[in-house]
Amino acid sequence: MGRRLAAIAAAAARPGRHSHSIRRGKPPMTDQAINLTHKLAQLHDHWSPRVVAELNDLQFKIVKFAGEFVWHTHADTDEAFLVLRGQMQIGFRDREVVVGEGELFVVPRGVEHITRADSECHALILEPRGVVNTGDAGGALTARNDVWI
Structure with a gap:
């Protein structure tokens, strides 16, 4: 996994403003269309x-x-x-x-x-x-x- 994608995944897993995405089963943001x-x-x-x-x-x-x-x-x-x-x-x-x-x-x-x-x-x-x-x-x-x- 590239560094940018790893950083995005790590940020999504941290509690706080991104935690709502994880609870709802929303996939983490990627750099792909x-x-x-x-x-x-x-x-x-x-x-x-x-x-x-x-x-x-x-x-x-x-x-x-x-x-x-x-x-x-x-x-x-x-x-x-x-x-x-x-x-x-x-x-x-x-x-x-x-x-x-x-x-x-x-x-x-x-x-x-x-x-x-x-x-x-x-x-x-x-x-x-x-x-x-x-x-x-x-x-x-x-x-x-x-x-x-």
């Missing part, structure tokens, strides 16, 4: 978001999905979807928004919605740490939370 293509290649299950980075309390999660999710609401937070590959639909009770590759859409807090994709779609989700993917709906598609890849 995050390659989303490689991370997505490691992800095999649909509807199972995995954390790839954090910015303060905001998590960046990658997800693969196809078919239809569940109607749900996130009462306390907005939810952003950036489509990396494919196309998705975000349905609302009165309309539907199509989000294509390279496009971003933010679902406002408290708005009931459902996500769909006719064929496999890859997306980056931005939302605060601790948000459950099925929101208030629960059910079989509820994914484990705060899982890093």
Whole structure:
């Protein structure tokens, strides 16, 4: 391990301002960029978001999905979807928004919605740490939370 990386790892292990990262299972900072293509290649299950980075309390999660999710609401937070590959639909009770590759859409807090994709779609989700993917709906598609890849 290089001296810089060793110093970063040692600082992350010390109690104090970095200790929150260790308690939450967040990987120590590295000097490598995050390659989303490689991370997505490691992800095999649909509807199972995995954390790839954090910015303060905001998590960046990658997800693969196809078919239809569940109607749900996130009462306390907005939810952003950036489509990396494919196309998705975000349905609302009165309309539907199509989000294509390279496009971003933010679902406002408290708005009931459902996500769909006719064929496999890859997306980056931005939302605060601790948000459950099925929101208030629960059910079989509820994914484990705060899982890093």
